[in-house]
Amino acid sequence: MTTSIGRFPVTRRLVLRGAGFVTLAGFGITSFAPAALAAANDKYPEDAFRQKDGKEAIRLLYGRTAEPSDQIKLDAPEIAENGAVVPISVSTSLPNVTSVAFVVPANPNVLAAYYKIPEGTMPDIANRLKMAKTSSVIALVESGGKLFSAAKEVKVTIGGCGG
Amino acid sequence: MASSIRVRAIAKGETTEVQTLIQHPMDSGFIKNDKGEFIPAHFITELTFEHNGRPVFIADWGTAVSKDPYVKFAFKGGAKGDDLKVSWIDNKGGTDSATFKIQ
Numbered sequence: 001m002t003t004s005i006g007r008f009p010v011t012r013r014l015v016l017r018g019a020g021f022v023t024l025a026g027f028g029i030t031s032f033a034p035a036a037l038a039a040a041n042d043k044y045p046e047d048a049f050r051q052k053d054g055k056e057a058i059r060l061l062y063g064r065t066a067e068p069s070d071q072i073k074l075d076a077p078e079i080a081e082n083g084a085v086v087p088i089s090v091s092t093s094l095p096n097v098t099s100v101a102f103v104v105p106a107n108p109n110v111l112a113a114y115y116k117i118p119e120g121t122m123p124d125i126a127n128r129l130k131m132a133k134t135s136s137v138i139a140l141v142e143s144g145g146k147l148f149s150a151a152k153e154v155k156v157t158i159g160g161c162g163g
Numbered sequence: 164m165a166s167s168i169r170v171r172a173i174a175k176g177e178t179t180e181v182q183t184l185i186q187h188p189m190d191s192g193f194i195k196n197d198k199g200e201f202i203p204a205h206f207i208t209e210l211t212f213e214h215n216g217r218p219v220f221i222a223d224w225g226t227a228v229s230k231d232p233y234v235k236f237a238f239k240g241g242a243k244g245d246d247l248k249v250s251w252i253d254n255k256g257g258t259d260s261a262t263f264k265i266q
Contacts, residue, residue, distance in 0.1 A: 044209055049208075084229060084230065112228060113222060115220065115221065121237070127235070129227050
């Protein structure tokens, strides 16, 4: 249960990251996963997480633009007193959801979180995000190969980025 | 050392609801310390949940996830007593992992 590099848990994604990373970090790989499950274990989308522009982050992450959907329920406070901890949740009635992402366009890095949803997992997620200032929050839902979005404005009285 | 991961996984009928709290600074790299120096970014990048060895939820996180992150989701197929393995990696190569029983 300790936080240590030496006792690294073997995950499929680590395997997919390739031997270079494994060697670099000095981890030992002891098992390999069935290839069929690999689809749910894409590489960490580092480029998308570094983006400063919302549209560009969405393009890098999904390779397409999102269309608004009223079947996405995005819950976020209208006023967040503390931008460091803003509770945000999303659920949707859209079918065959494969991923959900949260984008905060006013943040320094616009992409906040990206959740991969294997079959059998519900598209109903709650998390807590930082918001630098008043901004919209965009929830993206990938459903049946298409991309949908919903947005909500959150007024932030104290920013979550040290301002 | 105690685990950084706290999980409550409860099976209700067909679905298992999972709530997770992780102790982690989640430093964004945009905040300065008392001396006016930027605190280097230090945040969890990947968080994986496996039910009996099968991935049921994978979170990729950036710098905007709050300190000591919380996340909640639900999946179908879990039963009381099943194993739920939770592991994370951060941008500095730190990691932790723990296995919990579904209640």
